[in-house]
Amino acid sequence: MSEPTETNVLDVRGLRRDFGAVRAVDDVSFAVPEGGSLGIVGESGSGKTTTARILVGLERADAGDIHVRGRPRAARVRGRAQRLARAREIQMVFQDPYLSLDPRTSVEAALGETLRLHFPHADHARRVRELLDQVGLGTRAADALPRQLSGGQRQRVAIARALAVEPAVLVLDEAVAALDVSVQAQILNLLADIRERTSIGYLFITHDLGVVRHVTDDVIVMRHGGVVEAGATADVLSAPRHPYTRLLLESVPRPGWDPERIAAARRALTNRPAHTTH
Ligand SMILES: Nc1ncnc2c1ncn2[C@@H]1O[C@H](COP(=O)(O)OP(=O)(O)OP(=O)(O)O)[C@@H](O)[C@H]1O
Numbered sequence: 001m002s003e004p005t006e007t008n009v010l011d012v013r014g015l016r017r018d019f020g021a022v023r024a025v026d027d028v029s030f031a032v033p034e035g036g037s038l039g040i041v042g043e044s045g046s047g048k049t050t051t052a053r054i055l056v057g058l059e060r061a062d063a064g065d066i067h068v069r070g071r072p073r074a075a076r077v078r079g080r081a082q083r084l085a086r087a088r089e090i091q092m093v094f095q096d097p098y099l100s101l102d103p104r105t106s107v108e109a110a111l112g113e114t115l116r117l118h119f120p121h122a123d124h125a126r127r128v129r130e131l132l133d134q135v136g137l138g139t140r141a142a143d144a145l146p147r148q149l150s151g152g153q154r155q156r157v158a159i160a161r162a163l164a165v166e167p168a169v170l171v172l173d174e175a176v177a178a179l180d181v182s183v184q185a186q187i188l189n190l191l192a193d194i195r196e197r198t199s200i201g202y203l204f205i206t207h208d209l210g211v212v213r214h215v216t217d218d219v220i221v222m223r224h225g226g227v228v229e230a231g232a233t234a235d236v237l238s239a240p241r242h243p244y245t246r247l248l249l250e251s252v253p254r255p256g257w258d259p260e261r262i263a264a265a266r267r268a269l270t271n272r273p274a275h276t277t278h
Pocket residue numbers: 019022023024042043044045046047048049050051207
């Protein structure tokens with residue numbers, strides 16, 4: 001893999017994490033160019049979330065390194081200034097914004113709090129309006145509490161709060177999985193618009209190949225902690241090379257979907273050694 005560069009907002013090399021005997025993340029490497037969008041797909045337990053948690057600093061890596069805009073991401077931080085600088089590198093949006101939004105804090109107060117922490121001297125009222133506008137929420141939403149908003153609106157608030165920090169990379173961990181299909185489409189369109197207007201890089205962690213197809217340029221497929229296939233999304237989805245990727249694609253329900261055939265393919269795959277690459 002090439003050296004970390006400043007034109008890549010994110011470079012990850014040789015990431016590894018063991019939990020006892022389980023190798024949750026096994027020599028995982030990838031890069032996200034400026035303004036790029038990478039999908040990480042794989043079934044439950046394949047190591048996607050652990051990878052994301054290492055990136056944002058919720059979990060430590062046993063090996064590997066992470067560069068943001070060509071600079072090494074510190075494994076440990078000391079003090080407030082370093083912690084804030086680190087948060088400005090990578091922000092994460094989770095599946096359930098209920099868990100990350102304080103139920104007693106209005107949208108405006110939540111955004112204001114983040115802005116005060118990171119940009120104490122800026123004009124916060126103006127920036128709150130800009131952020132609400134950027135995520136398609138009118139200023140009327142400013143006074144609302146999380147419970148007064150729909151799931152899609154809450155996710156817009158979570159995205160606005162992440163953007164408030166002006167991060168280099170936004171990690172979206174199953175960020176649309178809990179939403180209705182039509183709301184999902186709205187949020188994915190919103191994220192695509194934001195990407196067009198900024199140099200932010202996206203990392204979409206998802207089990208949903210439909211999401212990957214619509215919003216990522218490149219994709220890596222994870223299985224048992226390792227990367228079994230990587231490439232341009234269009235190529236990987238139209239001509240998958242690894243049997244596991246083919247199985248994932250066949251598992252997407254569609255007309256003519258045959259559960260028997262998928263079960264047989266799954267059985268065949270289970271008998272293969274876990275770490276074959278092609
Ligand atoms: N804190 C932990 N302690 C022990 N094992 C863990 C821990 N976190 C994850 N694992 C194990 O690591 C492996 C990868 O889990 P991970 O959650 O990263 O997968 P995933 O692909 O994100 O799955 P999901 O979509 O269900 O979140 C699994 O075998 C899981 O049981």
